[in-house]
Amino acid sequence: MSLNVSELATKMLDAAKGVLSEKWPEIQDYAETETKKLAESLVMIEKLKLAGRINEEQAKLHFDIQKNAARTVLLTVEGLGILAVEQALNAASAVVKDAVNTAVGFHLL
Amino acid sequence: MKKSVVKYQYWRTLCSFFLCALVVLSGCSIKLISSYDETTDKAVTALQRTVESFFIAVESEEGSPGCEYQNHKKFYEEAKVEISAIEVRARAMPKNEITIKQIELLGDSLNKLESLHKISCLSKDQIEPLRRAFNSSFTAILKLEFAKKRGEAL
Numbered sequence: 518m519s520l521n522v523s524e525l526a527t528k529m530l531d532a533a534k535g536v537l538s539e540k541w542p543e544i545q546d547y548a549e550t551e552t553k554k555l556a557e558s559l560v561m562i563e564k565l566k567l568a569g570r571i572n573e574e575q576a577k578l579h580f581d582i583q584k585n586a587a588r589t590v591l592l593t594v595e596g597l598g599i600l601a602v603e604q605a606l607n608a609a610s611a612v613v614k615d616a617v618n619t620a621v622g623f624h625l626l
Numbered sequence: 627m628k629k630s631v632v633k634y635q636y637w638r639t640l641c642s643f644f645l646c647a648l649v650v651l652s653g654c655s656i657k658l659i660s661s662y663d664e665t666t667d668k669a670v671t672a673l674q675r676t677v678e679s680f681f682i683a684v685e686s687e688e689g690s691p692g693c694e695y696q697n698h699k700k701f702y703e704e705a706k707v708e709i710s711a712i713e714v715r716a717r718a719m720p721k722n723e724i725t726i727k728q729i730e731l732l733g734d735s736l737n738k739l740e741s742l743h744k745i746s747c748l749s750k751d752q753i754e755p756l757r758r759a760f761n762s763s764f765t766a767i768l769k770l771e772f773a774k775k776r777g778e779a780l
Contacts, residue, residue: 547769551762558755565751575745578738579755585731585738586759586766592731593766596659596724600773603658610656 520620529612533605540601544594551590558583660722662774669712670771674764676705681757684748693747695740702740709733728767735763 562583566576614626680701687693713729716722739756742748748756 551766554758554762558758561751561755570749570751572745575742575752578742579752582735582738582756582759585735586762589728589731589763589766592724592728593770596770597773599658599724600776603656604776606656606658 520616525613525616528616529609532608532612536605536608537601540597540604544597544601547597548590548594552587555583555587555590558586658721660719660725660774662771662776663715663719666712666715666725667768667771669708669715670764670767673705673708673712674761676701676708677760677764678757680705681753681760685750685753688747688750695743695747698743702736702743705736706733709736724770725767728763728770732763732767735760 559580562571562576562579565571565579566573571579617626618624680698684693684698687697691697709729709732713726713733716726716729719725739760742752742756
């Protein structure tokens, strides 16, 4: 049995797409939930400032802490995306491994 | 006609190169980000508990002299030591830039929380957004750490 480049490329692409389409909704849900929570917190801080319960300096510190939390969440989204790409590449590479091993008739890879 | 032949050859070369690269790579799994670290997981979880205990204590002390910064100096000192230890460990791991940045941001948030506390006691309505922000940060760090276990649900 010989290896067919275009057939193999299609299979690899399908494997990679499968992983990415499975992972993306989970990442999106997480990002949406967290950004909503952070937006609510920003509203709380604005109310405290408008009510005169905190001064400008305190409001700035509060906003900076919220900004740090938002950046931390976005970094996790970035990391989850990288992990999804990693899994997609490994799924595509597993397709090659199976195809090559089948073609040569023994466990080459 | 000639143009389509060139295009076909280009495409074939590209596919072959991609295939060869993957054949080489398929001997071992590709890792784009650091591995899961149980120590980081436990340390971040413990720090979340410490920060939450602090918020509960300060909330219960609202309006009393106990809420003042001087009475909670130890919390800030200990939390800074914990964050520093987590950061040093994170820096020692390859491909761990995202977690390092997250720990740096957590350290910055702790410094800003300390500045807020130095200005005045933290009221319950100030603690609510602070608690949310710190918990979002802790959850984000842990979520990524758990995902690094690979092959498991996010």
